[in-house]
Amino acid sequence: VNLDPREPPLVKPKMPYIWHLVGMITESTSYYDRMSKMYPPPIFTMPIFNSKTYIIQAPALVQSAFRNKNLSFEPFMAEFAQRMLGVSNKTMAPSLTPATETRPSFMDEAHKVIHESLNGPPLQKMNTDMLNTLSVSFNELGDSFQPESLFLWLRTMMTMATADTLFGTHNPLKDEPSPSDALWDFEAKIIYLIVNPFAKYFLPNAYNGRAALQSALSKFYVAKHDSDPDVGTIMKAHAKSLRSYGMPDSDIGKIELSILQVSTTNAIPTTFWHLMFVLSDPALTELIREELLTVITINHKGVKRGVNFDISKFASHCPLFVSSYGENIRLSNSAIGSRRVIQDTTITDGKPTYLLRKGANIQMPTSVAHYNTEIWAEKDSDRTQKKAYFPFGGGKHLCPGRNFAFAEILGTVAIMVLGFEVRGVDGEVLKVPVMGRSGVGEGIAKPGEDGVKMSAVLKRRKGWEGVTWGFAVVDKE
Ligand code: HEM
Structure with a gap:
């Protein structure tokens, strides 16, 4: 050169x-x-x-x-x-529409739409929808629960809660036999799908997982379910934009897989690492529990107790919890x-x-x-x-999902730390599994084999048995 x-x-x-x-x-x-x-x-x-x-x-x-x-x-x-x-080029064409004298390029319009949908009231709705969907899974757990793999259990639960938040009642993933695995099989091989023209033969799980998800999403858009009232603003607004630039519904389904992918790929492994960093340090766990007591309200419903976290107070009331999150995304992030x-x-x-x-x-x-x-x-x-x-890039493209990530990650870790004693199967404090590096094209490192295999026992904490967890998100301070 x-x-x-x-x-x-x-x-x-x-x-x-x-x-x-x-x-x-x-x-x-x-x-x-x-x-x-x-x-x-x-x-x-x-x-x-x-x-x-x-x-x-x-x-x-x-x-x-x-x-x-x-x-x-x-x-x-x-x-x-x-x-x-x-x-194909034909499917991509509307999303490559350049600017005219009267209209911005599709990319510029989509950029604006996405950034607006992840701020203000739409963001607050997304935070509450996501965390209250997740709470249902925690509330259904008995006094003690042992997932075979802590990481995979968390991953499936958060993937489905994210998809429910984005797509609402007609979440197209619900009709798939193992939707979370299909998404993560695809996600794990993205870089190879990109470079290998014979992926269909060499990477059947990733290739078929992607095809199944895209077909389910296309049905969702052909049925115009994106106009349902409980669909996330980001999905409604982005699909509206794609349609207005001439994209047919079946192609919208293929393209929107990318929003599901960006919404899950980094946030879910980050939640796992944050949980591990906190749980592996019992003194830190105790201090964070004390901080969390300042952001909850307890409602007595007969013999049952409902506990609500106020996410908007995390930043002002939980300095240690928030700074441990900041340190986590420094260490687990090796994006390029x-x-x-x-x-x-x-x-x-x-x-x-x-x-x-x-x-x-x-x-x-x-x-x-x-x-x-x-x-x-x-x-x-x-x-x-x-x-x-x-960790979230910078300039015009600074990650628009960072505030949603903050709420969902801290909210999930908060329930697990305040509501449960999470230990190894041997009753010992859990150790942080080896954190490798992310692959090219990935942001956050995924746990390796030891991390994926790690089981754990979740026991409701003394004094917090029978609690129904929830989130009432007020304005971010
Ligand atoms: C811990 C979690 C997350 C991390 C570490 C992360 C990181 C990043 C990074 C590094 C970029 C590229 C920025 C640049 O090059 O300047 C990015 C872009 C993006 N992220 Fe995130 N992200 C996370 C969560 C999310 C979530 C939950 C969503 C959606 C709800 C999301 C949506 C996006 C979108 C749409 C872009 C492209 C933005 C644009 O082109 O303007 N991210 N993210």
Whole structure:
């Protein structure tokens, strides 16, 4: 590749063309950590085939990239979504509609619609719907319960509660034989579905799981169930937008699988890690229980007691609980932020300035900043840490689901910590399973085999037996 001297320095691969690509595929996101030790920050150029990818490692430069309007996420979203969903150019066409004099591009309109649907009253409804659906599952548990796999039990319960929240009474997943497995079989292999044109033969579970989900979702949209009153605003508004740009109902079903996927893929593993971090530290568990006592109201209904959490108070009343969540998403997140240079541009961290050439790709490995021990040593200033912390990306595409994730994750962990004693099958305190790295294209690491196999015993806590749990979400403070 040709490099202007003002561009970031080139890191030549040991073997031309594919060396870096092989590294990414075989070592997943750990490859970037290894590279960062050999080529310390701030930024370098990695040649892949005949193209250039700039790897931005210095947190200040990452923040500069997030703010730069010439670095776009949209080409990736379009390419990634089409291959992930396995849809034709014809199906994708309406969602690629460019702007006209009278109307924004579909992508810009969808961006606005999604961000609006995940804020204010629609967000509060989503938080309450999700957590009250989950509460039903907890309320149905007896005095003691032992899931074969704590992770898989939590995953299934949260997947179905998310789908109920998004799709309402006619949640299309309900008609599938094992909908949560179909979704996660698909999710686990997304990167391979993207790169492997023969996925149908090599990855039958992922391929067939995706097809079954898309067919169920298409029936939902053909029957116009998205106009039902209990459907989440995000699904209603996004489908309305797709229709207005000319997409037929059956194709809407295929595309909307992506919203179900983004709503579950990171939030559910994050809940598991947060639960594990808290439960593995009995002193922390006790302190968090004390904090949680300040955000509940107890109603006596005859002999039964109803306990409601007020989610809007978590931020102000539960500093330890909230900061443990913040630390959890720092450690469990090894997402790679992506952007494409759509116009020659420069970025700077205040010292040198780097030229970025039109057409090149950008990758920003979260783990390089999130695991930088110099930055995260206690002595380091808050300002530096703030720059080095981007679990939800940044700029225009800063994750719009972060407030929903905050509510659902803390709400789920809150019930389990306050309402239950959760121990290992041997009665001992649970240990955090080995946390690997997420694969390329994933955000949050999933537990490995030991974590998936881990069973647990949930016993209702003394004094909290027979409680009916619920959530009354008031305004976020
Ligand atoms: C702990 C949970 C979550 C994490 C760590 C996370 C992380 C991220 C990240 C890193 C991005 C890319 C941002 C960028 O490149 O600047 C993103 C985008 C996005 N996320 Fe999340 N996310 C989470 C939960 C959710 C949930 C629950 C939803 C939906 C309800 C959601 C919906 C989205 C959407 C729609 C985008 C694309 C935004 C856009 O293009 O403007 N996320 N998320």
